[in-house]
Amino acid sequence: xxxPYVYFNFERDAxxxxxxxxxxxxxxxxxxxxxxxxxxxxxxxxxxxxxxFKDPIEETYNxxxxxxxxxxxxxxxxxxxxxxxxxxxxxxxxGLRGLSLVYIHSRVRFExxxxxxxxxxxxxxxxxxxxxxxxxxxxxxxxxxxLYNRIGKRIESVGVPMQDQNEDIPDIYEMPRNSLDL
Numbered sequence: 001x002x003x004p005y006v007y008f009n010f011e012r013d014a015x016x017x018x019x020x021x022x023x024x025x026x027x028x029x030x031x032x033x034x035x036x037x038x039x040x041x042x043x044x045x046x047x048x049x050x051x052x053f054k055d056p057i058e059e060t061y062n063x064x065x066x067x068x069x070x071x072x073x074x075x076x077x078x079x080x081x082x083x084x085x086x087x088x089x090x091x092x093x094x095g096l097r098g099l100s101l102v103y104i105h106s107r108v109r110f111e112x113x114x115x116x117x118x119x120x121x122x123x124x125x126x127x128x129x130x131x132x133x134x135x136x137x138x139x140x141x142x143x144x145x146x147l148y149n150r151i152g153k154r155i156e157s158v159g160v161p162m163q164d165q166n167e168d169i170p171d172i173y174e175m176p177r178n179s180l181d182l
Contacts, residue, residue, distance in 0.1 A: 001057060001072045014061070014068040023055045023074050038089075045086040053078040056108070058122040060158040062169060070157060078121045080106035116161050119171070126152040149179040 003018035033047040055074040062069055106121035120126070129150040136143040153176050160169040 009070070012068070012070065014070055015064065017069055017071040019072045022057060022072055025056045025074070026054045027056075028052045041088070043086070043088045045084075047084045047086075048082070049084070050081040051079065053080075053121070056121060058108075058158050059156070060160070061172065062160055073158075075108045075121075078106060078108040080121060080124060119158075120155060122155040122158050122171075125154045128152070144182070147179075147181040150176060152176050 001018060002020055002022050004020045006015050006017045008014075009016050029049065029051050031047060031049040033045060036044045038044065053075075054077055056078045057072055058075055060071055060073050062071075106124040106126075108116075108119055108121050127150075129148070131148045133146040134143075135145070151174075154174050155171045156174045157172040159171045162168050
């Protein structure tokens with residue numbers, strides 16, 4: 001991110017440029033959790049968190065010549081907060097062991113009159129879902145797992161705001177996706 005040279009990224013078919021003027025990013029974190037253990041190997045956790053970032057580093061892009069050029073910049077500050085629910089419950093007849101849900105809200109704020117507009121923090125999904133079914137039979141040496149994951153829509157690269165919103169170079173988003181593994 002801070003190296004002073006340009007290299008070509010073949011996956012993106014674009015140049016990546018380092019930014020020697022980047023500042024270190026810092027974060028203050030606060031987390032509160034309540035954990036309950038109803039039985040051996042079982043758990044219910046409810047948590048809330050808050051993070052405040054100073055100088056968060058985000059990837060940006062711009063049109064350059066006949067293609068795109070990616071680089072990095074510091075936003076002035078950002079904050080993110082959310083709640084999470086994590087459950088592990090043994091259901092012998094189906095072997096359910098884990099489920100976690102996370103809701104996250106993030107915001108990058110800009111000063112009044114700045115060309116940028118408030119938006120979510122790049123790379124931060126608004127929610128995550130993880131679930132798993134696990135089966136294990138020690139006597140027969142059999143084990144299997146079915147895992148599900150979903151992320152919410154998130155900014156991959158920050159675009160460039162213009163004076164007239166109709167002329168903005170838009171943010172690039174990674175769309176929600178489901179992942180299922182057996």
